[in-house]
Amino acid sequence: MDGERRWADKGEAIGHGVSWLSRWSLRTALAALGFWMVFWLVGTLWVVVLPVLLGLLITTVLWPPARWMMSKGMNSALAATIVLLVGLGVLGGVIAAISSSIASGVPEIAQSAQKAVTQLQDWASGPPFNLEGSDLDRLIAQGVDQLKASIGSIANGLLTGAGAVTSGLVTGLVALLLAFFFVKDGTRFTPWLRGVVGERAGGHITVVLERIWATLGSFIRSQAAVSLIDAVFIGLGLLILGVPLAIPLAALTFLGGFIPIIGAFIAGALAVLVALVSNGLTTAIIMLVIVVVVQQVEGNVLQPILQSRGLRLHAAVVLLVVTAGTTLYGIAGAFFSVPVAAAVAVVVRYLGEVIEARSVSTTSHLDGDDPVETERSPE
Helix, strand or coil: CCCCCCCHHHHHHHHHHHHHHHHHHCCCCHHHHHHHHHHHHHCCCCCHHHHHHHHHHHHHHHHHHHHHHHHCCCCCHHHHHHHHHHHHHHHHHHHHHHHHHHHHHHHHHHHHHHHHHHHCCCCCCCCCEEEEEEEEHHHHHHHHHHHHHHHHHHHHHHHHHHHHHHHHHHHHHHHHHHHHHHHHEEEEEEEEHHHHHHHHHHHHHHHHHHHHHHHHHHHHHCCCCCHHHHHHHHHHHHHHCCCCCHHHHHHHHHHCCCCCCCHHHHHHHHHHHHHHHHHHHHHHHHHHHHHHHHHHHHHHHHHHHHHHHHHCCCHHHHHHHHHHHHHHHHHHHHHHHHHHHHHHHHHHHHHHHHHHHHHHHHHHCCCCCCCCCCCCCCC
């Protein structure tokens, strides 16, 4: 009766409900198995997946100037080479400027550190510790003995760290080479893909990939904005407190903002340590408060808001996916979790648009209207 179906008895109605629940349970289980296989494959091939993801993020930065040069008639290989070399030159120049500033400020910090050690010794020799010079020497000797006893584990840790650094350098080099090829041949990818999968499916895939590409660009811009805000406010705090190396520390804060969790922590710790050595305990405590407040506001307010607007994800979703990414894949998972979630959201939204377009088309056809082309992308 007008969209309703009457059942012969309650048993038939219950049987229909159980059958419906069984079908959807099986579909859900198969979908969950598919997601698990994807996660397993990504984890197994992480050594390949990581440089590809890094290369894509680097390409989002290099592509706009390369596209402009190509529009002026420049060869794609030459444009890719120029933007890559210029990008490396800018990064190298920033690192060189930071290193030069740090080197020029080291003598001042060394003098402050020596003065701080002397003050610490004077403080330890007074109440309530009342440590004599011999007592201090004995404590230092005990510390040296403990260090010697732990030299094996320290060496193993250094070797492990050196291996991690080497692996990171190799991954970075592969990512740069991939970024070069992505910039050089990126325009050929979607036509090739359409030729492989066919025009019908290729049209949908092209639209989805273009939207994901725009989403990656939004992620990089929002991350750069958050890092810049961190660097500005922490740099202002350093300048107001009169801490040496304020500009290099602010630059390190900006660069560290692109490395989730550990980057901001190391940059903030360096700022507090320099303030402690050069300006004393009071300044260091004030600097610690500034760093904690800025990073809490950035991590819990600014970053979720900016990324939720740029990536069209709710702030709560951003927080949850970062937590999940950190749990599953560590620091790299924390960094890539947001763009990956945004890419998944793009696919889901596009599927919703396709389903809605087809349902409207089917309704119009059933109502006697002219049928519309249902396979066309909603773009």
